[in-house]
Amino acid sequence: xxxxxxxxxxxxxxxxxxxxxxxxxxxxxxxxxxxxxxxxxxxxxxxxxxxxxxxxxxxxxxxxxxxxxxxxxxxxxxxxxxxxxxxxxxxxxxxxxxxxxxxxxxxxxxxxxxxxxxxxxxxxxxxxxxxxxxxxxxxxxxxxxxxxxxxxxxxxxxxxxxxxxxxxxxxxxxxxxxxxxxxxxxxxxxxxxxxxxxxxxxxxxxxxxxxxxxxxxxxxxxxxxxxxxxxxxxxxxxxxxxxxxxxxxxxxxxxxxxxxxxxxxxxxxxxxxxxxxxxxxxxxxxxxxxxxxxxxxxxxxxxxxxxxxxxxxxxxxxxxxxxxxxxxxxxxxxxxxxxxxxxxxxxxxxxxxxx
Numbered sequence: 243x244x245x246x247x248x249x250x251x252x253x254x255x256x257x258x259x260x261x262x263x264x265x266x267x268x269x270x271x272x273x274x275x276x277x278x279x280x281x282x283x284x285x286x287x288x289x290x291x292x293x294x295x296x297x298x299x300x301x302x303x304x305x306x307x308x309x310x311x312x313x314x315x316x317x318x319x320x321x322x323x324x325x326x327x328x329x330x331x332x333x334x335x336x337x338x339x340x341x342x343x344x345x346x347x348x349x350x351x352x353x354x355x356x357x358x359x360x361x362x363x364x365x366x367x368x369x370x371x372x373x374x375x376x377x378x379x380x381x382x383x384x385x386x387x388x389x390x391x392x393x394x395x396x397x398x399x400x401x402x403x404x405x406x407x408x409x410x411x412x413x414x415x416x417x418x419x420x421x422x423x424x425x426x427x428x429x430x431x432x433x434x435x436x437x438x439x440x441x442x443x444x445x446x447x448x449x450x451x452x453x454x455x456x457x458x459x460x461x462x463x464x465x466x467x468x469x470x471x472x473x474x475x476x477x478x479x480x481x482x483x484x485x486x487x488x489x490x491x492x493x494x495x496x497x498x499x500x501x502x503x504x505x506x507x508x509x510x511x512x513x514x515x516x517x518x519x520x521x522x523x524x525x526x527x528x529x530x531x532x533x534x535x536x537x538x539x540x541x542x543x544x545x546x547x548x549x550x551x552x553x554x555x556x557x558x559x560x561x562x563x564x565x566x567x568x569x570x571x572x573x574x575x576x577x578x579x580x581x582x583x584x585x586x587x588x589x590x591x592x593x594x595x596x597x
Contacts, residue, residue: 243279245553246271249295254343258283258293261334261341262350269293274358274469275483276539276560277301279346282353290353292329295346296485299547300405301539305485306347312484313339313349314390315461324384327377327480329354354480358469364501371503372510373479374471378495379516381481382460385489392461397490398453400446400531402538407442409541410435423554427544430561438537441569445530452491452527457519459489467498492517493524497532500525500575505582512586522580530572537565 251269259266265286272280272292277299283291296302296309313331317339320330329351331339341348359366366374385392413435416428431438463470464486472480488494499507512518540557548554568575 243275243277243553244273244556245550246273246279247297247550249279254281254293254295257341257343257348258350261336261348262332263335264289264291277305278483278485283350291332292351292353294349294351295343296349298345300542302347308393308485308487309340309347309349311391311393312487315388315393315487316484318388318390319381319384324387325377325380327478328484329480329482354472354474354482356472356474356480358482359471359473361468362501363467363499364503368503368506369477370471370473370479371499371507374466374481374499375507375510375516376514377479377481378463378466378492379511379514381463382492382495382517383515385459385461388461393488395459395489397456397459397462397488397494398449398527400449402535403442403446405542406534406538407439409538409545410438412545421548421551421554423544423548423551423558426554426558427541427561430558430566431541434566438534438569441530442534445527445534448523448527448530452521452524455521455523456491458491458517460492460517461487462490462492462494463487464490464494465498466495491521491524493520494528496520497525497528500579500582504579505586508582508586509589520583520586522576522583525579526572526576529575530569533565533568533572537561540565 255266255269258264264283266283267286268284270282270284272282274280277296279295279297281293283293285291296306316328317331319325320328332350332352333339334341339349359370363371410431413428413432416424418425463481463484465483466481470481470483472482474480496508496511540561544554544557548557
């Protein structure tokens with residue numbers, strides 16, 4: 243989260259020290275992500291870790307339910323050397339990969355010193371983009387190498403749809419006595435409610451078509467944009483926040499990098515062993531679903547969960563920039579992707595002819 247909720251630092255230090263057997267001396271809040279509450283953990287012996295609390299909110303409960311799947315997978319990816327550029331979870335003294343702190347799920351990870359990347363993937367330097375392309379290919383190829391149970395295939399689920407419909411309906415109940423952030427939410431979304439409901443219905447139809455056309459499912463991170471990527475002082479790229487891994491078509495991960503440099507990104511990904519047969523319809527589904535999922539999360543948070551006006555401001559800005567603006571550009575985006583995929587397929591055919 244960008245805004246730290248009221249957390250008893252002394253009690254959290256005691257819990258980490260007790261559960262993990264560490265001489266913790268200090269916590270520093272890190273304003274990252276949308277759900278988890280993140281801290282740098284400093285110990286008396288100089289060791290440093292990264293801690294995350296998952297709250298009992300709607301999104302937090304969803305991510306807590308995934309701990310038993312994603313933590314063993316990331317632990318195995320790291321320990322077996324299948325993919326090591328990630329924050330490996332640390333086991334408690336009892337051998338568990340997570341613990342409790344009141345209503346929160348508590349996880350601890352090895353610390354990675356670096357800088358998170360901006361949300362605009364088109365601004366990434368080419369060496370960073372190339373590393374990410376190879377990383378995605380490595381993760382996808384690791385699917386059948388893992389011993390840990392794979393996550394359930396949630397590639398085409400639309401469980402958020404009911405929450406979005408209820409949230410949009412609740413806009414009518416916002417009056418002058420509500421928080422300024424809720425009034426701003428109503429004024430922003432109410433004029434677009436019918437159009438958003440039409441988009442939701444279209445996405446539900448896309449889900450059925452995409453499911454029928456999917457040819458293979460691979461291990462996907464599903465959220466590789468923005469501050470989920472980090473670069474260290476040596477230029478090495480790390481991928482953070484693995485809570486939402488699932489089995490899905492490879493397009494689920496690739497859509498994050500489908501900006502104006504996507505053709506080059508795709509070439510590096512495929513040279514590293516990534517999938518070659520890609521479907522524009524899968525991109526269309528994952529684009530549109532992502533915008534509506536994010537809209538739902540911010541909508542519900544402003545309606546029912548936020549208590550800090552600054553969090554409302556942050557969430558409203560996200561709705562505008564990451565949902566509404568991108569939905570407005572959706573048709574152009576898909577046309578560009580379709581063209582780039584066609585060019586990539588033709589280029590691949592030409593290379594095969596030369597060989």
